[in-house]
Amino acid sequence: MAQNAYQYSTAAEALPLAQPKTRIKYKAARWTRKERLMVAFVSAVIMILMVGVVFSSMQTSAARSNAANMQTETETTRETNNALRSDIQNKTSKQNLDEVAKKYNMTLSDSNVRNINQ
DSSP: OGGGSOOOOOSOOOOOOOOOOOOOOOOOOOOOHHHHHHHHHHHHHHHHHHHHHHHHHHHHHHHHHHHHHHHHHHHHHHHHHHHHHHHHHHHTSHHHHHHHHHHTTOOOOGGGOOOOOO
8 A cells, every 4th residue: 555655755846847838819701792782782781771760760850840830830720810800890880880971971870771691
């Protein structure tokens, strides 16, 4: 059993010097024609999508501007119509008709008036 025992040595052993690790430089592989076509196709699709987004954004902006202009025009027309209705109501009122008749020396007799609203 003595032959199987671990052998101790009293002499100091020098550790082997660590070899500096050398980095292996790899060359970039050349792209195949298929890879170049794929990259070109994907780039073209992305560019088309970018242009589409910008175009749709511009169309949306134009539509909003057009809608705002139409809303303003509608409000202006509504105000004009309301003013005209008010003017018509004032001019067709009994008091105004009496004033105009007096101004032009006209008389209004009830026997000559017909009610057309019935």
